[in-house]
Amino acid sequence: MLVSILLAVSITLMYSAPLMFAGLGGVISENAGVVNIGIEGMMTIGAFFGAAVGYFSGNPWLGFLAGGLSGGLLALAHAVASISFRADQTISGVALNFIGPGLALFLSRKLFAGSAMTKPVEHPIPTIFGSYAAKSSNVLIKAANIEMTVPIVFICAFVLWFVLYKTSWGLRIRSVGENPAAADTLGINVYRIKYLAVFVSGVLSGFGGATMTLAVMNYFTQSTISGQGFIALAAVIFGKWKPHGTMAACLLFGFAQALVVLLGGSNSKIQIPSSLLSMLPYVLTLISLVLFVRHSSAPKADGIPYVKGH
Amino acid sequence: MQSQQAYAVEMQSIYKYFDDFCALNAVNLKVKKGSIHALLGENGAGKTTLMNVLYGLYKADSGRILINGEQVEMKNPNVAIEHKIGMVHQHFKLVENFTVVQNIMLGKEVSKAGFVLDISRARKQVVELSKTYGLTVDPDAKIEDISVGMQQRVEILKALYRGVEILILDEPTAVLTPQEINELVNIMRNLTEGGKTIIIITHKLKEIKKSSEYCTIIRRGKYIDTVDVKNVTEQQLASMMVGREVNLVVAKTKTNPGDVVFRIDNLTVEDSRKIERVKELSLSVRKGEIVGIAGIDGNGQKELVEAITCLTKVKAGRISINGVDLQNTSPHNVIKNGITTIHEDRHKRGLVLDFPVKYNLILENYNRPRFAGHAILHEQAIHKFAQDSISRYDIRPENCASELARALSGGNQQKVIIARELSDNPELLLAFQPTRGLDVGAIEFIHSALIKHRDSGHSILLISFELDEIMNVSDRICVLYDGRIVAEFQQGEVDENGIGLLMAGGERKNGI
Amino acid sequence: MGSKIAELLNKTATKIILAIVLGFIAGALALAVAGYDPGTSYSMMFTSIFSSPQNMIQVLILTMPNILTGLSVAFAFKTGLFNIGGEGQYIVGAIAAVMVGGVLNLPPVINVIVIVLVAFVAAGLYGALAGFLKAKFGIHEVITTIMLNWIALYLNNYLVSLPGIGVKNTEYSFPIKQSAWTNVLNGWKTSPHGQAYLSTHPALSTILLGTDINYGIIIAIVVAIAVSFLLYRTTFGYQIRAVGLNKDAAEAAGIRVKKSIVMTMFIAGGLSGLAGALQMTGTLPHALVTLANQPGYGFNGITVALMANSSPIGCIFTALLLSALQFGGSTIQMNLGAPSEVVNIMIGVIVFFVAVASMFTMISERIKRRRVKIAG
DSSP: OHHHHHHHHHHHHHHHHHHHHHHHHHHHHHHTTOOOTTHHHHHHHHHHHHHHHHHHHSOHHHHHHHHHHHHHHHHHHHHIIIIISOOOHHHHHHHHHHHHHHHHHHHHHHHTTTOSBOOOOSSOOOBSSTHHHHHOOOHHHHHTOOBTHHHHHHHHHHHHHHHHHHBHHHHHHHHHHHOHHHHHHTTOOHHHHHHHHHHHHHHHHHHHHHHIIIIIOSSOBTTSSSSHHHHHHHHHHHTTTOHHHHHHHHHHHHHHHHHHHHHHSTTOSSOOOHHHHHHHHHHHHHHHHHHHOSSOOOOTTTTOOOOTTO | OHHHHTEEEEEEEEEEEETTEEEEEEEEEEEETTOEEEEEOOTTSSHHHHHHHHTTSSOOSEEEEEETTEEOOOOSHHHHHHTTEEEEOSSOOOOTTSBHHHHHHTTSOOEETTTEEOHHHHHHHHHHHHHHHTOOOOTTSBGGGSOHHHHHHHHHHHHHHTTOSEEEEESTTTTOOHHHHHHHHHHHHHHHHTTOEEEEEESOHHHHHHHOSEEEEEETTEEEEEEEGGGOOHHHHHHHHHSSOOOOSOOOOOOOOOSEEEEEEEEEEEOTTSOEEEEEEEEEEETTOEEEEEOOTTSSHHHHHHHHTTSSOOSEEEEEETTEEOTTSOHHHHHHTTEEEEOSOIIIIIOOTTSBHHHHTTTTTTTSTTTEETTEEOHHHHHHHHHHHHHHTTOSSTTOTTSBGGGSOHHHHHHHHHHHHHTTOOSEEEEESTTTTOOHHHHHHHHHHHHHHHHTTOEEEEEESOHHHHHHHOSEEEEEETTEEEEEEETTSSOHHHHHHHHTTOOOOTTO | OHHHHHHHHTSHHHHHHHHHHHHHHHHHHHHHHTTOOHHHHHHHHHHHHHTOHHHHHHHHHHHHHHHHHHHHHHHHHHTTOOOOOHHHHHHHHHHHHHHHHTTOOOOHHHHHHHHHHHHHHHHHHHHHHHHHHHHHHOOOHHHHHHHHHHHHHHHHHHHHHSTTTBOTTSSBBOOOOGGGOOBTTHHHHHSHHHHHHHHHOHHHHHHHTTSOOBTHHHHHHHHHHHHHHHHHHBHHHHHHHHHHHOHHHHHHTTOOHHHHHHHHHHHHHHHHHHHHHHHHHHSTTOSOBOOSSOOSHHHHHHHHHHHTTTOHHHHHHHHHHHHHHHHHHHHHHHHHOOOTTHHHHHHHHHHHHHHTHHHHHHHHHHHHHHHHHHHO
16 A cells, blocks of 8 residues: 555656746746746647757766757747747747757757657656665655656755745846836846846756656657647646746646656556546546636736836 | 035936936936925926936936945945935835735844744834834734825835835825825924935925925926925916916806706715725716816725716716716717716826727717718718817827827827717716826826816716816815715815815815 | 838738748748757748648648637627637637537538537637626636636547446547538548548548548538638627727727727637637547646737738638648648647747737837938
């Protein structure tokens, strides 16, 4: 019993980690007043670069960083559009959701002999107990042997929370999301903060994608990222734009994805058609939004382009 | 050199363009150190633009700025802050869900180890400052929970916290009662005695007389004159501001109101945060009467208007016209029963800016048989109606029927709204801040349109934060304070000071 | 000179054309970096379309769903809503069409009408659900419609997996009855008389038998005109445009904003559903297929609507352009080995630059300001 609970927790954490990275990305961007619908695209490009660099270098951490960086670079395009050119942030984000997967598949075909799927990564992200778990006879250790990305995302969440609520940078970031004109008159560089927040948002989303290909699966394909970016956005709303709330929401959605694995296994007692199980995370996201999002507590200037001097 | 030192601020031949529009055309301004200097002009004359240039929010297209005799390039607010210039904007620049202390220190935070906030130390500094200058604030309250007056004090503290020597106040009295204005004048005197220089932007003549030593007048982006306030009358200031003789009083005849048409009984309304904003309010409006509701912003006006127009739900009470209950029905039903509304924010509630003028003129009536049949719009009828309205209400330019409403000036946009709201001769016109942000000409036009509507036997409920407007236009005046009508007068029964005291929550004494 | 450029840059059409040009430049860069000659690739994309009547017809067949999903997105834009749920609504429309069309056996034309109406209503309700969630709970339609896309996809797969619906050991459901197919000369071309005629006319035969040529594109064009009429000539269109441009003012004027939102999403959903239904009645296998990924037409609709600046008539032409691009993309993959995803990059870049159209406005303003300064 303990083993199966532990296993369920591990699988939940495994599936939650990519969502959590992306969710934290959403939190920082939206707290600085930029809606980032493009998270999905940033996750996709991060997932691809994570797998590709991980495959060619043989080093998963290099892949992980490359995934983050690629997400960050794509996010810069969103920053240029939405901050400097005051574009409609939704449309610009959607554009990135075209460009991200387009670029990922284009490069995949170029680098992997015309295939829309990368080769499997030989060394994925290590687990917390590493090879010790394989040798160990302790079933608990085997069950709790989660990937390093899980502790990393929790550390990221703590750091983000601390920065947002306990430091002067956080005060400035939040002021930009709430009332950029106020921040501007006090000599705070609104554009720089927004750029930085969007870039970090992209890096975190890229990490989320790379987690998917380096810790959850071990290759990239067209359907690796299928809606996780949007589920992460829903988690941001559900978590009231706060890091801790978003983490909790991601756990819930990660659990729904874990259920697909846990209940879909052939040795499971209840047989539910896999298509219906696969629907679960999306249905749960919708239902939780309906049930819990009564009044919005989004940053006041979220999604509104800031024009200096207006 | 010595004589220049006497000026804290010198702005020489400032030009500023917005696209093709020349907002500032060779404007000059010299402010003596340690003085209170008023900057007078109509809405849109360029006062705020000039101050935004001084504060570095806008970059002048040409001209020189000298601070204490030294030429400075005001690239951004940081340069202004470096030169100890502070600005309190008309619309406060405060982060609503931050505390007073957080707002004051934002951008110049008190911190440990370089980046970890030290709230308690910052709090101490704020408390000290507020004691020194007599600016009472609650340092730990969130901005969204404190009064407008306190928010203004927070803004002034923000400037003092940054050690300002030159303080710009943009329309600081718009949201204050006469008593609070006196208090503000005292604070300003305290500050100048401490060696600080104050520039106050305003279009209110009385306050200039009350507070300032010098006054610079600008009109349509052009420098007119700088005068010594003691040597001019209000009337003279007014004609310099407007460029012609102005009649400060609205011409209107006595009225003989008929039966009660519209009434509100024991109305209670909550805002979105479940706080009661209108509390058991009752009032009535009779046929052929203008009832004015005086009060400071934030005393329930917005919620009262939204309740009458059914844009928000009523918690308790009745709203009725000719005996028909309206509360908690729909905006459509309210209009159908003969109440139309001029909303406070014409860009938000009044107009669809990206619709042509003609479509804006039928926003409430597009479904009526004269404009549509079988769900198809009658373009010709709509266009003809628009032409009629445009000439009747002198909306300019004359050929604007197919132009976007966005392209019109503020005054003409407001005329479009008035034309629409009066087009069906409503039983009751609800006018909420109908002249907000308009120039003198447009204000005169709108006041006379209101009075004409009254003279044709209809009723008007006027809600305004401008006490002058209420005093000039209303036949009967109700004073709104904290969601309640605290007093009621016939026109002429009371003076501004008496009402001002009630607006601030003072007791009604004998004799007023 | 400067002023003319400034004026031109400020025109919506110019901005969109520039965005398209930039999309092509980005595609060329991607191709060049990947080691393919952009000139050869682009000319192949272009010439391949006109290389045979079959190919041209193929492009038109592809255009039909893109027009309808484009109209779907454009219509929702008019109420200020971003319908990226075209994928799911398309699938729901297809499901409804097959479920009804596989069972119902009415006279040919009536049969099609019934199927199409049922599909429109089913997908419309699916779209209206997102509208309802927006109106009632304020949940952003982008998130709800994406979730609904995936739910529809798995619903489709679930149905195909059911014994009564799926055909055993295949990835297909049962097909729509032939009486409801919308193919050109549907009955005649398979009749003995028709087959005999076609065997002696190879050119006609390749078109009628070698492609899924169907009436869908004509219906789509008629629908585009109808949507345009609805938007610009009727009180309903007036109402939803007022809501889209300023919902606060519309509300104050007595327009029922929430109802408008739900109604708009119903129609938007219905239009995407129509694409799915006509695809089922018009193209092989006339049945549902297990989906590994979204069909893509819903997302195409976003590009179509944005390139058309939400003009319904414009959608006809931008859908044609997009379909030609996508068809061309597949030919370069086949012939040059160049990744067809270059088209996705181009589309993304086009959408991106449509989003930053204000960039061109800002450049235009800068040109103008410089002039004023010189003049002043």
